[in-house]
Amino acid sequence: MTLSDQALLAHDPESRALPGDIAIWLFILTELVVFGLLFVGLEVGWRNAPETFAQGARTLHVAAGFANTLVLITGSFFVASAVxxxxxxxxxxxxxxxxxxxxxxxxxxxxxxxxYQALIDAGYRLGTSIFYSFYFLATGFHLLHVLIAMLVLLIVAVRCLFGAYDADSPTGIETAASFWHMVDLVWIVLFPLLYILP
Structure with missing residues (x-):
């Protein structure tokens, strides 16, 4: 295949497949369904107890949430650049x-x-109200995904260092990146739902 053929394929949308392994996309779809159910629960809770959610949101540290949004977007830039x-x-x-x-x-x-520590020190816990139940469960579940994504990035970085991936076989890196971007996307939705909209 000549360079001009490769260039044509790169610009042909029909020739491009999903990056990474198909199994990660099935996993991502499953995870998005779970997070989607959490978002629906947040919406129902918010509609049934608007004052509780508004009071709870006022105790959150919006600057910390915004900083974490910038941090994850920066991480996505690094991971996309790695691909x-x-x-x-x-x-x-x-x-x-x-x-x-x-x-x-x-x-x-x-x-x-x-x-979390600042909220706990101020007396807010999982059982304090329906807002804090959703806050700690949703953000805790998301934090678990961040930790898993970090582990995945470490594994593929070490494997890459030892020659498991190259320009002809980037699938493992693309798979890890797809998972990372899902985690980032979930936070971008979760941040305004918890910190800003109530």
Whole structure:
């Protein structure tokens, strides 16, 4: 295949498949259904107890939530850049960018744990009200996904370092990136639902 043929394929939308393994897309779909049910629960709770949700939202640290949004978006930039790097055959750059994505996940977790601690110190817990039940469950479930995504990035970074992926076989990197982007997308929806809209 000539370079011009490759260029034509790259710009042909019908020639492009979903990045990563098909199994990750089935998993992502399942996870989005679960998070979607949480979002529906939030909406129902919000409609049935608007004042409780409004009071609860006022106790949250919007700056921390916004900072975490920027952190995850930065992580997505690193991870997307890692995919581009592996497709170009730049193994070292790919590994460094994956580790950068991991670092943003760690920063997200630290900010979220500090936020939890501040709320607990102020007397707000899982059983305080329906708002805090949703807040701690939804954000805790999301934090678990961030930690899993960090582990996935670490595994593929180490495997990449040892030659498991290259420009001809980037599927593992694309799969990890797809999962990371799902986690990022969920937070982008969760942040306004909990911190801003109530």
């Amino acid at each position: 581009r790097s592996i497709r170009q055959g730049c193994i070292r750059a790919c590994v460094l960018l994956l580790l950068g994505g991991m670092a943003t996940g760690a920063l997200f977790a630290l900010i979220k744990i500090a936020e």
